[in-house]
Amino acid sequence: MRDVAVVAWAQSPCRAANRRDDMAGILLPVIRETVNTVGIDRDDVDFVASGSHDFYEGRTFSYIDSLDAVGAWPPISESHVESDAAWALAEAWSWLQLGEGDIALVYGIGRGSLPADLDQVMPAQLDPYYLAPLAPHRDAIAGLQARSTIEAGLTSEQGMAEVASRCLASALDNPLAQRSEQVDAAQLLEAPYVSSPLREHDVAPVGDAAAVVILAAGDAARRLAERPAWLRGVDHRMDTHYPGVRDLSESPSTGRAAHRAAELAGFSASDVDVAELHTEYSHQEAILSGALGLKGAAVNPSGGPLAGRPATATGLIRVGEAARHILDGRADRTLAHATSGPALQQNLVCLLEGDG
Amino acid sequence: MTGTAESLSAPYTVEFPFERTVGPTIGTFLGGLRDGQLYGVRTERGVLCPPLEFEPGTGAETGELVPVADTGTVTSWTWVPSREGDPVPHDFAWALIAIDGTIGALFHAVDVDGDSGRMTTGMRVRARWRTERVGQLSDIECFEVTS
Known part of the structure; x- marks a missing residue:
């Protein structure tokens, strides 16, 4: 290589x-x-x-x-x-x-x-026979995933609000973020649902x-x-498209991509200092952290996608942010994750490292 | 770029203006919908509904199509406001419904008369069929609570 x-x-x-x-x-x-x-x-x-x-x-x-x-x-x-x-x-x-x-x-x-109207456009990414004709709301499949993740005991509405609160606070230091503020989880939980159990703060803007x-x-x-x-390991994998045949509270393709990236890199996700995760929804942080096996890494110190999700640039921004910590000499090993498709269907993992 | 003029924009309509042959597996399922009958497909793990051409875990080709019940259990759901074009005219749930006797779950709408408090994971539902059916997912108007 x-x-x-x-x-x-x-x-x-x-x-x-x-x-x-x-x-x-x-x-x-x-x-x-x-x-x-x-x-x-x-x-x-x-x-x-x-x-x-x-x-x-x-x-x-x-x-x-x-x-x-x-x-x-x-x-x-x-x-x-x-x-x-x-x-x-x-x-x-x-x-x-x-x-x-x-x-x-x-x-x-x-x-x-x-x-x-994104609700008219987002079904274009779905199966044309079983899903797209029903034209589900843009966040509906993620809403199903959020409930499955809560019912699997991996997070809660409180936990999701805490993720959003932390990300929005981190974004105060990121002048390129779309959203940033100091706001309590309790205050966020007062907002109505957009696609229950998702509230506005749970959905990356x-x-x-x-x-x-x-x-x-x-x-x-x-x-x-x-x-x-250095991009020591890069891999991407995908799960079956149809949400009804996946356990939505898990992301096996993220686990497989991380495993292969670790084989290439000689170190694993558990060794990184910083992880930039492509969380299009707050509950996905719990799924991804588990699938990657993160241990003590700072997650989305840039604020992450919950502070800004530009279409088709968000995953590349994760790589750039993860690289920035190494280029600036503030971290030795970092991870970037990117996703595409409904409910984390496709996932990419990069393991990055700086010279000692 | 300088100046304040907004970039040009134009309206467009999202459409899928093609006719396709869907093959024996999906074709049988869609034909069944037209007849008011749900089908699943045999796999090594059991009958999968809705049917896929390949077993998602192993990639093995799936087998025979078999009729299945039109009742099932909600395995996950999300409550959404009704919008134009939605299957239910008031607020409703999108749900995954494990059809009785099958593995997997079908994505469809559940109507509980606009009362989100009646939605629970594990609730029992039945398909509400349209009288005019054409062989697509919307031949099932939605699912409703079994009494």
């Missing part, structure tokens, strides 16, 4: 809605920031991978717009995943393993604010933002960053 590291990362502020900029307009300053951080020219980038969803934009091949911010002439080597950009990072990591280049740029861009990670292999990484955040 080649050593591959995150050498730079940046994101735009998470906004509930950005009606001023198009995809390229949101993305361009973020690409400039990362490229300037490592002092390279865009011609030095060997591969570009991105993640976005057409169904937010409402047209096919919508991501082509965002390539204006990359500069695709003369022709470049690039790829796109119709998913969270954490999966684009997995593709770029694999591409660098092939040894055909040394530097890859990964970006995620999404404008979750564009649909007039969808919005608009872009995130960019620059990966580099071997000596290129050592040249570009003082302390590269």
Whole structure:
């Protein structure tokens, strides 16, 4: 295996809605920031991978717009995943393993604010025969999962409110967060349900933002960053799609991805200081912490997705945040988790490490 | 980017404007709905409802389709406000319903006359069938409490 590291990362502020900029307009300053951080020219980038969803934009091949911010002439080597950009990072990591280049740029861009009614759009990710025709509310399957998680004894409405309270307080130190405040769990519990047992604070707020990670292999990484955040293990797995045949209080695919990532890394999730988890809902922190086997790690010190969930950039932001602790020399081993699909159907785990 | 002009936007409609052949497993299930009959599929672990083409645990191909009851037990539920296009005209629950004699659970709506206090995990429910059925999930209007 080649050593591959995150050498730079940046994101735009998470906004509930950005009606001023198009995809390229949101993305361009973020690409400039990362490229300037490592002092390279865009011609030095060997591969570009991105993640976005057409169904937010409402047209096919919508991501082509965002390539204006990359500069695709003369022709470049690039790829796109119709998913969270954490999966684009997995593709770029694999591409660098092939040894055909040394530097890859990964970006995620999404404008979750564009649909007039997300309840009309989110069923597009569901089985077209058994689920989509029923057009369940956007949070309904997560609501079922939250109740299963509570009834399995893994959390409670109080516990979920405490997770949200902690994340919103952590986000006070994150100027790019969409939401942040000092608020008691008791106060949060006074709010009505949106899809019981979920209240508004339990649901990560969808919005608009872009995130960019620059990966580099071997000596290129050592040249570009003082302390590269080495991606020691990367793996992603998925569970069956239909929620009725899964135990929703568990995430076996997260466990399998973590196990494989640990085999690659030589250390496991129980060894990390910081874990950035793609919790689209507060109850998922309990499921993921258990499936990963975290022991004493700080979970989502950035505030996590409960403080801002830009469509298809949120998982890549977890990787960037986990890398930042190593790049800044504040942690030696960190973990990033990303998810896609309903109720944690697909999961990706990265184990990162800095040189001693 | 400078300036204050908002980016262009346009309305669009989400649709699935295709006809597909769904195959023998899902096809039998959807045909059963049209006839007012639920089907499950035999697997090594028991009869799975709704039927899938492959056993989710092992990937093994599933077997024969068999008729099953239209009653079951709620294994999880979430209470939501009724919106246009929903199967129930007042607030209701989306639920997972373990159909009697089967493994797995069916995702569908449960109507308790808008009273969330009547919803419990473990409650017994029965399908309320539409009189006009066309071979899709909405041939079951919703599930209701068995008396």
